[in-house]
Amino acid sequence: MTDDEAKQVILDTLEKKSKSKSKFYLRDFYAMIPDMKSRQVKNLVNKMVQEGKLEYWSSGSTTLIGLKGMGKQHQEDD
Amino acid sequence: MAKHKTPMLDELESGPWPSFVSDIRQQAEKGKQILKDAPEDLLGILELSYEDKVTHWKHGGIVGVFGYGGGIIGRYCDQPQQFPGVAHFHTIRVNQPSSKYYSTNFLRDLCDMWEKHGSGLTNMHGSTGDIIFLGTTTDHLEPLFYDLTHELNQDLGGSGSNLRTPxxxxxxxxxxxxxxxxxxxxxxxxxxxxxxxxxxxxxxxxxxxxxxxxxxxxxxxxxxxxxxxxxxRDEIRINQEAVKAYVGGELAPNAGAHASRDWGAFDIQKEVINLCPTGCMSWDGSKLEINDKECTKCMHCLNTMPRALRIGEDRxxxxxxxxxxxxxxxxxxxxxxxxxxxxxxxxxxxxxxxxxxxxxxxxxxxxxxxxxxxxxxxxxxxxxxxxxxxxxxxxxxxxxxxxxxxxxxxxxxxxxxxxxxxxxxxxxx
CATH class of the missing domain: 3.30.413.10 (Sulfite Reductase Hemoprotein, domain 1)
Structure with missing residues (x-):
């Protein structure tokens, strides 16, 4: 699977789950692309944040990742 | 005149120790910070939390600087109308220099920068060791980060699921x-x-x-x-003459610490030999011996007689x-x-x-x-x-x-x- 294909899988999966969940642990992304090594997935996810497709959400102790612009906090801010 | 009445926080200033309440008031009076109301409203919301016995903070958020997944922790209060100065009050972790050595110039620059971009309130240091900047709004994050990295050559620390600041x-x-x-x-x-x-x-x-x-x-x-x-992993280096000087009272044990009270004459048997957790030391009145193979490096003897005992050389x-x-x-x-x-x-x-x-x-x-x-x-x-x-x-x-x-x-x-x-x-x- 190429990086671009993997990115699309991530976006599609997040989109599909977006009605019930907007934030995911990094580990959840590993499961989306089981053929890829965890470290590669981690790098890909971080790259997608740089590209503005995903965004981090941090409680301070734990970091979650979701589609940019999704979730309750954005609705509140709007 | 204080913006909010804070009778319970006032109590905290009456004790013998320096109080963080006084520090926050000092910043409020100084008033150089860009977020003018932040220190007063911070006291106000804390007083309210003491009254209600619950926190009024909500933590976590999407705030951050571009490309970084840590170093900034989103914080919001749940009474923004009553305390607008702390409605958005994000925390910033700044990677401290190793061992936390600073020049006073650097500290002044750091504080000036923080007054330019935030509440002016700091926590030196957080439990991970970082310099903590307490409270700013989202729009100040990127300018602060730019100044911090370009003018002071400092980086953010770690937070979230990251490596934390070493x-x-x-x-x-x-x-x-x-x-x-x-x-x-x-x-x-x-x-x-x-x-x-x-x-x-x-x-x-x-x-x-x-x-x-x-x-x-x-x-x-x-x-x-x-x-x-x-x-x-080799032997503790012993200076037998210095051991005798401790025993004879010429050198103060513990490098003179605990000297505010008279503990009596130094008793090497009682204060060192008998306290060795593995019993690997002996003193015959003229010579100190250590069976280093049994030593678990508890440091007690070295701390007590630092002029006589030194760490080994194979380190x-x-x-x-x-x-x-x-x-x-x-x-x-x-x-x-x-x-x-x-x-x-x-x-x-x-x-x-x-x-x-x-x-x-x-x-x-x-x-x-x-x-x-x-x-x-x-x-x-x-x-x-x-x-x-x-x-x-x-x-x-x-x-x-x-x-x-x-x-x-x-x-x-x-x-x-x-x-x-x-x-x-x-x-x-």
């Missing part, structure tokens, strides 16, 4: 007990693992801390997933893994994993070990599972496999107390199968 003791800069250069190790590891520090990579937080000796001034053994504790560090302080189970200290490693540039051996551990934890760790918990769940034996280390008696506190090590079938002669008839010949049903 911390070290004063090390060789001031301390004769330092068995390796803690500052250099801390600095090099911080630079090496920038990606892990700034971009979430792990199931949860990961901390490493560098103590120069087992006195553990940064308490790495209790506060970090990986503790690097300076140690020596490095012991590496321990797995400390954490979870709310539910209580604190767990880290476990000795590598009894001795030379800690010298370019630190390749150390990096190799760190990366093996991270690869395993990233692969196997559950969400919000610290390394120590993964070791408990999957066994110490598994941890030794991934670190490619041999089991060593020094990894075990005392016989049969360590539940992690189990035999594998291939390690046992005959495996798990047995001839029941042969067994029954010796053991009746």
């Amino acid at each position: 911390a070290c003791c004063l090390g060789m800069s001031r301390c004769e007990f330092a068995c390796y250069d803690t500052q250099e190790a801390c600095h090099q590891m911080t630079n090496e693992y920038q990606d892990e520090l700034h971009r979430p990579a792990f199931p949860y937080k990961f901390k490493f801390k560098f103590d120069g000796c087992p006195n553990g001034c940064v308490a790495s053994i209790a506060r970090s997933d990986m503790s690097v504790i300076g140690i020596w 490095g560090a012991a590496i321990l893994f797995g400390a954490k302080a979870p709310i539910l189970e209580g604190a767990q200290m880290s476990t000795l994993t590598v009894p001795f490693m030379k800690i010298e540039e370019p630190f390749d051996e150390l990096k190799e070990l760190i990366e093996k551990v991270w690869d395993w934890w990233m692969e196997e760790g559950k969400n919000r599972e610290r390394l120590g918990e993964l070791i408990q769940r999957q066994s110490w034996q598994k941890f030794l496999e991934i670190t490619e280390l041999e089991a060593d008696p020094r990894m075990v506190d005392e016989p049969r107390s360590n539940p992690y090590i189990f035999w594998k079938e291939e390690e046992v002669e005959g495996g798990w199968t047995r001839d029941i008839n042969v067994f029954r010949q010796k053991h009746q049903r």
